[in-house]
Amino acid sequence: MVYRHYAPATKVAVVRMANQSYSRDDIRRALGEQFSNQSFRRWNYLYTLTQRVIQDPARYKQRGAIGQILADKRDFILELVQTEPGLFLDEIQERLYDESGTLLSVPAIHRNLVTKMEITLKKANTVNIRKSLRAKYAWVEKMMNVPVEYLVFTDEFGCCSRDLLRTFSAQNRAAKLIDSSWIRIPKVKAKHFEHFIKYRLLPWMNCYPVVNLILVMDNARNIHHKLNPIELCFSQIKSYLCRSQLLA
Structure with a gap:
């Protein structure tokens, strides 16, 4: 399903004309908007329930995964990375969920670490304890x-x-492929x-x-x-x- 943005004034005009018994086709021609039947029913249903055409943004449902980390959870991840820099992304995901109940996807955690928190992944330099x-x-x-x-x-x-x-490779005739002496x-x-x-x-x-x-x-x-x-x-x-x- 494709969600299309409509101006609030358009929604108000559609609902007002619908209450005046205008048909959907007449409303489309009058406003010059090609809204779908589903949008028309949703706007009128919302007006019937709440006497409002536009829903309160605080009551919007979350669509898809959470994309950004709040400030308190960002501080928690920063402290976690500083104390345990070798954690994998899925381990950070699990620790964050255990701490705050917020479930972020692994790509979202990586995106927040790199773009929002400016933390890059470094390759650890392992040292043999028996090295002399x-x-x-x-x-x-x-x-x-x-x-x-x-x-x-x-x-x-x-x-x-x-x-x-x-064990064999293609090469031009009389051309040397690999010097077997080295x-x-x-x-x-x-x-x-x-x-x-x-x-x-x-x-x-x-x-x-x-x-x-x-x-x-x-x-x-x-x-x-x-x-x-x-x-x-x-x-x-x-x-x-x-x-x-x-x-x-």
Whole structure:
């Protein structure tokens, strides 16, 4: 249903002429307004009940979700964000409803935070509690003179997309697509990762100062090992490399 705005004077004239027994078509021609039959019945019904053509705005019904936050609830959200900046929008929605009984949609909360309260979302910088800045800068100093083509990186990937599953790509004839001497994108599962390192990656690398010399493996730990099963193999491979000193 489309709600159209009519001037108060038009509503008064329509109801007055209707009480004078004018037909709807005569009223439309006289006023030059093409109001609907539903609007005509609603105006006359309101006049019959309240002796008014225009309803009191304080008695209007709320159409749709609440769009803005009042000042007291805005102060509550500001205090909430300052004390717990890591809250998600749905958590703010739940806290606001528990506090005041006001239910705002998640887009409305985000819109009020950004446009009305000028609060933007920041990406948190997580720090490993076992991180050693001394060891980090010592490693950076040691690696600063190593050319980038000497490095080979391995990491886990938790996404399976169509692009990663492709083994062939279209390219113009005689044109070089990927230089296999510096980049390769094999995909192996966790249980096959040790075999891949030992029999595919290490034989492809070099043991003297040229390209593909140093293997850099991911050492980030997840909250639970089952969420990142490839890390189970990383620790075994790293300990084996340390003992055998294959890449020393």
